Amino acid sequence: MALAPDTAIEENSDVNPSSGGFSVHLSNFDGPFDLLLQLISRHKMDVTEVALSLVTDEFISFIRELEASGAGWNLDQATEFLVVAATLLDLKAARLLPSGEVEDEEDLALLEARDLLFARLLQYRAFKEIAATFGERILAADKSFPRVVALDPALAALLPEVLIGVGPQRFAAIAERVLTPKVSPVVAVEHLHMPLVSVMEESKRVVEALRHSTSLSFRNLVSDADSTMVVVARFLALLDLYRQGVLRFDQVLALGELHIRWIGSLEGEVEITDEFDIPVVLEMDDSTESGENV
Amino acid sequence: MSNVEVERSIEAILMVVDEPVTELVLAQVLERPIEEIEAALSTLEGSYEERGFVLRKINGGWRFYSHPAYSAAVEKFVLDGQQSRLTQAALETLSVIAYRQPVSRARVSAIRGVNVEAVMKTLVTRGLVEESGLEHETGAILYKTTSYFLERLGLNSLEDLPALAPYLPDLDGLDEILDSLTD
Amino acid sequence: MSNVEVERSIEAILMVVDEPVTELVLAQVLERPIEEIEAALSTLEGSYEERGFVLRKINGGWRFYSHPAYSAAVEKFVLDGQQSRLTQAALETLSVIAYRQPVSRARVSAIRGVNVEAVMKTLVTRGLVEESGLEHETGAILYKTTSYFLERLGLNSLEDLPALAPYLPDLDGLDEILDSLTD
Secondary structure (H helix, E strand, O other): OOOOOOOOOOOOOOOOHHHOOOOOOOOOOOOHHHHHHHHHHHOOOOHHHOOHHHHHHHHHHHHHHHHHOOOOOOHHHHHHHHHHHHHHHHHHHHHHOOOOOOOOHHHHHHHHHHHHHHHHHHHHHHHHHHHHHHHHHHHHHHOOOEOOOOOOHHHHOOOOOOEOOOOHHHHHHHHHHHHOOOOOOOOOOHHHHOOOOOHHHHHHHHHHHHHHHOEEEHHHHOOOOOOHHHHHHHHHHHHHHHHOOOEEEEEOOOOOOEEEEEOOOOOOOOOOOOOOOOOOOOOOOOOOOOOOOO | OOHHHHHHHHHHHHOOOOOOEOHHHHHHHHOOOHHHHHHHHHHHHHHOOOOOEEEEEEOOEEEEEEOHHHHHHHHOOOOOOOOOOOOHHHHHHHHHHHHHOOEEHHHHHHHHOOOOHHHHHHHHHOOOEEEEEEOOOOOOEEEEEOHHHHHHHOOOOHHHOOOOOOOOOOHHHHHHHHHHHHO | OOHHHHHHHHHHHHHHOOOOEOHHHHHHHHOOOHHHHHHHHHHHHHHOOOOOEEEEEEOOEEEEEEOHHHHHHHHHHHHHHOOOEOOHHHHHHHHHHHHHOOEEHHHHHHHHOOOOHHHHHHHHHOOOEEEEEEOOOOOOEEEEEOHHHHHHHOOOOHHHOOOOOOOOOOHHHHHHHHHHHHO
């Protein structure tokens, strides 16, 4: 079970970085660990001996509330919470079942999932406590002001001529570097949200549909397709099946309705190639302007 | 030069500096062994207990600071109060970086359970955190705290960070498990 | 506020304030009668007799100075300790001032992401940077480079500073970003 949230997903562009405001602040918590920790401490329970079912129910209901509040959340926020919720539910389910053999592999897996979740929670709690110390320390340090005085003119007169140590060009290069805003590099992952369509998967659906109806129009065959990619994938699947001689095409008029008739066996495996599903690596085009990265 | 003279000389020097002074520099200038300088600084530090100022070693160097108890009076003079508060999220992220440095953003995210990109940017912009090379295997950018971080926390070095909670599970072991999950 | 508290507050203020401070200003800040301030200053002045520093009223204002008896150590420190070559931090700060002048210290801090107070003092002391009026809205002191700076860089005028690369983001836009971060 993958417990770690997908950390590669980027924030929404409308999030103001100064607010640190990526997190869910609707109920004064900051991420799933924070919520879980709050729920546990509300019941005054030790992290290591938590009555899971109660906390799980509250955790789930919090997620429901967030959802219902209409504030909405984006994919990675939701994922982070759902991963923890799923783990909790799993653990609760395991508790509800009569516990027989402990040596069951699934039991062991659940045990590990729980240990891992609590280990992470303990770690989070430790850093949360340290963060409070940091806040106090910064506050204390801010109350003490350093003595920073300019050198007395009489003493300054003793100093040798100052050496800047670089020429004008190097000086300009330093200015450029310093004046460039410190923006951490980002990896765009928007394209990952487009679901990949597998020709092999679509082939299976096409075969199933044709075996069921014997004859279908292409229009019918793609009527449930939710994207152009699926239409293309099914068309490619048809071409492949045609090559194997398991179907016939009928088209009375050019550009008219295309009918497909199944002539292969009604049972058994149909060989489906994966030649369309092999990833194609394209050379990256570096000539595009990187643009102003503010 | 007597002990008292060393102490007076140090006081005289610290009165004109614009940056913290290390024991080594004082030892060189006064031509005394460093142990003697350390002892003198320690004596001086204690001798200001009933004063409106203190002598502190922060980030490796010594200098005079106003006593925290009288900050209200000083603040009226120091108008440059641009120290805006860090958010809770920023503090938590900063604490993870401080104890795990050098550390990648993904690792910090995994520990905090949320995406920390925006917070990291704030910390970098504020000068509290800086880049520190790349992680060998993944090529991810690593981050560490700055000397300005030590100054803001009033710490002399990273070794002076308070100990993490003693009941914390072995972190290195946990990291390995987490890595195997996130890979 | 007791007499002792008044004395401690004055010490705290004088320890961090660069310019001599008048009794009147101290009286206003601490909200005490001027006679009380004068008495406190007099007590303090006497209390440093065995120290390496002194409290003196010069030109109407009070300020801490190194004790004249230890001037040899102070002079040696200034000559030994201070390098004639600028540090990286000083160079970076100088470059911001050169290209953004006139500019306030707060703005330079925001751009560099660290407190630049000490470095600014050094640059002023070294004669590379000087004050240049006040910012209209905030009243903050503005700084610009001096003719000595041009001389040391081997330039005839500010116009001879090399142009910054064209892909550098528009500076006004940058200011807005920085403002949003420091607000």
